[in-house]
Amino acid sequence: MSGAVNVEVLSKTYRVPEREAGFSAAARSFFRRKYRDVDAVKEVSFAIGRGEIVGFLGPNGAGKTTTLKMLSGLLHPTGGRADVLGFTPWDRKPEFLRSITLVMGQRNRLSWDIPAADSFLLNQAIYRIDDAQYKRTLAELDELLELAPIIKKPVRNLSLGERMKCELAAALLHGPQVLFLDEPTIGLDITAQARIRSFLREYNRRTGATILLTSHYMADVTALCERIIMIHHGQLKYDGGITDLSRRIAPVKLIGVALRDGAEADLTRYGELSAEENENGRRMIQVPAEDVASVTARLLSELPVQDLNIEDVPIEAVIEKAFNEGEPAQAEARPRAEARQETGA
Amino acid sequence: MHYLKIFSTLVKINVEQELAYRADTVINISQLIIWTAWDLLALSIIFTNTASLGGWGAGELVALLGVFRLVNALMAALIWPNTERFNTAMRDGTLDYTLLLPAPALLLVSFTRIAIWRVVDFVIAITLIVIGVTMSAGGLTVAGVLSFALLLSSGMVIFYSLWIAMLAFTFWFIKFDNNVTILQALLEAGRYPATVYPPWLRMIVTFIVPIALATTVPVQALRGELQWWQVLMFLGVAVVVVAVSLRIWRAGLRKYSGASA
Amino acid sequence: MIRIYRRFWQINWAEQWQYRANLLMYLAYWVVSPVVYLAVWSAVANAQGNVQGLTANDFVTYYMTLLIVDVLTSDITLHILAYKIQDGTLSGELLRPVHPILTGTLVNNLAFKALTFAALIPIWIVIYLLMRPDFSEVTAQSVLLTAPAILLGFGISFFMNSTLTSIAFWTTRVYGINEFFYVLSVLFSGQFVPLTLMPPVIQQIAQFLPFQLTRYFPTMLVLNRLTPEQVVQNYALAVFWLIALGVIFFIVWRAGVKRFSAVGA
Numbered sequence: 056m057s058g059a060v061n062v063e064v065l066s067k068t069y070r071v072p073e074r075e076a077g078f079s080a081a082a083r084s085f086f087r088r089k090y091r092d093v094d095a096v097k098e099v100s101f102a103i104g105r106g107e108i109v110g111f112l113g114p115n116g117a118g119k120t121t122t123l124k125m126l127s128g129l130l131h132p133t134g135g136r137a138d139v140l141g142f143t144p145w146d147r148k149p150e151f152l153r154s155i156t157l158v159m160g161q162r163n164r165l166s167w168d169i170p171a172a173d174s175f176l177l178n179q180a181i182y183r184i185d186d187a188q189y190k191r192t193l194a195e196l197d198e199l200l201e202l203a204p205i206i207k208k209p210v211r212n213l214s215l216g217e218r219m220k221c222e223l224a225a226a227l228l229h230g231p232q233v234l235f236l237d238e239p240t241i242g243l244d245i246t247a248q249a250r251i252r253s254f255l256r257e258y259n260r261r262t263g264a265t266i267l268l269t270s271h272y273m274a275d276v277t278a279l280c281e282r283i284i285m286i287h288h289g290q291l292k293y294d295g296g297i298t299d300l301s302r303r304i305a306p307v308k309l310i311g312v313a314l315r316d317g318a319e320a321d322l323t324r325y326g327e328l329s330a331e332e333n334e335n336g337r338r339m340i341q342v343p344a345e346d347v348a349s350v351t352a353r354l355l356s357e358l359p360v361q362d363l364n365i366e367d368v369p370i371e372a373v374i375e376k377a378f379n380e381g382e383p384a385q386a387e388a389r390p391r392a393e394a395r396q397e398t399g400a
Numbered sequence: 401m402h403y404l405k406i407f408s409t410l411v412k413i414n415v416e417q418e419l420a421y422r423a424d425t426v427i428n429i430s431q432l433i434i435w436t437a438w439d440l441l442a443l444s445i446i447f448t449n450t451a452s453l454g455g456w457g458a459g460e461l462v463a464l465l466g467v468f469r470l471v472n473a474l475m476a477a478l479i480w481p482n483t484e485r486f487n488t489a490m491r492d493g494t495l496d497y498t499l500l501l502p503a504p505a506l507l508l509v510s511f512t513r514i515a516i517w518r519v520v521d522f523v524i525a526i527t528l529i530v531i532g533v534t535m536s537a538g539g540l541t542v543a544g545v546l547s548f549a550l551l552l553s554s555g556m557v558i559f560y561s562l563w564i565a566m567l568a569f570t571f572w573f574i575k576f577d578n579n580v581t582i583l584q585a586l587l588e589a590g591r592y593p594a595t596v597y598p599p600w601l602r603m604i605v606t607f608i609v610p611i612a613l614a615t616t617v618p619v620q621a622l623r624g625e626l627q628w629w630q631v632l633m634f635l636g637v638a639v640v641v642v643a644v645s646l647r648i649w650r651a652g653l654r655k656y657s658g659a660s661a
Numbered sequence: 662m663i664r665i666y667r668r669f670w671q672i673n674w675a676e677q678w679q680y681r682a683n684l685l686m687y688l689a690y691w692v693v694s695p696v697v698y699l700a701v702w703s704a705v706a707n708a709q710g711n712v713q714g715l716t717a718n719d720f721v722t723y724y725m726t727l728l729i730v731d732v733l734t735s736d737i738t739l740h741i742l743a744y745k746i747q748d749g750t751l752s753g754e755l756l757r758p759v760h761p762i763l764t765g766t767l768v769n770n771l772a773f774k775a776l777t778f779a780a781l782i783p784i785w786i787v788i789y790l791l792m793r794p795d796f797s798e799v800t801a802q803s804v805l806l807t808a809p810a811i812l813l814g815f816g817i818s819f820f821m822n823s824t825l826t827s828i829a830f831w832t833t834r835v836y837g838i839n840e841f842f843y844v845l846s847v848l849f850s851g852q853f854v855p856l857t858l859m860p861p862v863i864q865q866i867a868q869f870l871p872f873q874l875t876r877y878f879p880t881m882l883v884l885n886r887l888t889p890e891q892v893v894q895n896y897a898l899a900v901f902w903l904i905a906l907g908v909i910f911f912i913v914w915r916a917g918v919k920r921f922s923a924v925g926a
Contacts, residue, residue: 424834424837427837428837431837431840431841434841434844435844438847438848440843441860442853445853445854445858445860446701446705446780449705449712449713449858450705450708450709450712452708453705455702463852481834511699519816566856577688578683581686581687581690582686582689583687584690585689585690585692585693586663586689586693587688588693589693589697590693591697592700592701595699596695596699596701596704596789597704598700598792600791601696601697
């Protein structure tokens, strides 16, 4: 059996017209246009087994969305191969489109003016879902997402969290086996995020669907994914377990400290100190994860602390760190065959 | 069959939406009636001052007005609302979702929004055509009526195809928000027989943006002015326009997905 | 004060310039109808020599003049402002210590006008070369005499449209109401046909309404087709309507703003 997703030396190069500022440059470029090639994705290879939930990470502009668009068939690559459930995505065969879904957190699929229920009906027709199957799926989604009270209202009247529930339901009505999720929790409050997260976990458990997910929220990734794939400047930088990554790259937490008015203290004694105060007027101290308890205790007893909190290092920072530390991750990237064996079956 | 199911679902959704905004519908329909009254008044003003316009009598102009309204209804019921939606989807990237659906993008792009209340427009248009034909009386032949019906449908198809081509151009020029304004602007020229226009304007509405093929030409067929080979030629033009437009549309989609690179 | 207007002009001109491609499309919209009427009526006049004394050339010069007058006196306040009232963004402008309509909106109108007019010139010249009309009716004197009528005409449509726009404070159906007004304008402004060809009833009513002052009156004035009595009468009427509509506008606007702040939109 093949896995869910197989990607081999996949590349995407955009040709962008290059132009200097100014009128004469604009006039010149009108006649002889210069192009510059931008590599959005450069020879990326990985494999994902059926039923896996994989976090797909990288800083903005790393090539995540481009990769997801190629895997869902929206974009043709300039080189390499991809295979999703045995299909070449960009052939866009109806059978392929019926077995995947793409959710982009920042873009609405549902029409604003009509209730989500109407959009669902349209999807039923488009995806040729028979009535019994449709009812069953909807009931199941309703149970997991509590849709009943919200799908009769016009989408424009829903809160952001409610809208995202409906978006997910619309994306999953046809029971796709592979889910590409691009920032599915963006902009949601903490409760709604947690809600979506537990839904995805439960959905994966029940249906055995494969999920490839990008997110800027560390919590999404840590709660859902055992494995992460990282890219930077279009190149694969890491492919492996999440615990390995944070242990190796960022086994630290951040303690935010606000002292009482006027109090001064040398915080560098407790750990590496961020350069500036953050917007709440506190300094952030970076502390090895295992020392958090002891350092917190010391801070409280030794200094006039007004307020204190403990945070994870933002995922962006972990990634940044991963890329800056002499790229050790590259060596860690597992051979594809091995990854498939471990996670497939 | 599958497409029919999708289409009927789209119609159903649009009907429900129309029912949700009843007051607006009433206002829209009353406006439509007022405009029709004005159109007829305008024709009567012309015909109190002349007996014929370019050889066409009052009845024939009423029929032409009906044909014009039919094309206009297509514009207002389908083209405007869907274009608006397409342009928004293009700008904010939600067009991606449409392209991921296992149904022809063209079907979804051109039929998602339907201004259902415009059926009133269709009814008025058909009524005008019937009245006009009765007024002009005499000389109706089966061949004439048949070629009228054929050319009218092919004219509508031509107009639809032009629209699709206009939409497809948006794939190359992202900021092409006025992709159909030019159609609407020139459509105004369809109210009167193209034969009264000065040659340059006739050229534009016949060859560049062939509004006349959808308006003047069918009524000419009804008047028995066209030879059979002319009818065939115009139908041939329709086939060519459809083929070319579909080609442009597909090329546009390929451009969008970066396949042509 | 001048400084404020200059700043507004700079902003609005730059903004309109961004939309220049859209503007060209609107212009196509603007030009087609008069050109079609021009073609229809000159065809009728050609076929029978004249229509109630008007020759084909008379029709061509009428519609070609109308094209220019229309750009100069028309007003786009509804499109600039109605949506701002509806989505509440007007509150930002109400905070400024100047009247939003008499500054920003007015200048935006003028910038739009300047750009459309500039774009109309080449199109107008092309039509001129195609039709070769005889404009000998127009004299330097008539042009000078028309200039104030253009200003009055713009003032009238500006206040009329601003009042209409203010209705948006009360109802979201302002575009529908505007459409009814558009029908009246088509009937009474002379944009379809010189008013003398309209049914007598409509002519009777039209001569008292403001609509003809924005299109028909300036057009006929520059073409020297009015008697001195008609010129004086129409000028007096124009001044009356300008003042009346100005007063109505200020009353409606004030009430609207009051409501706007009360509702807290």
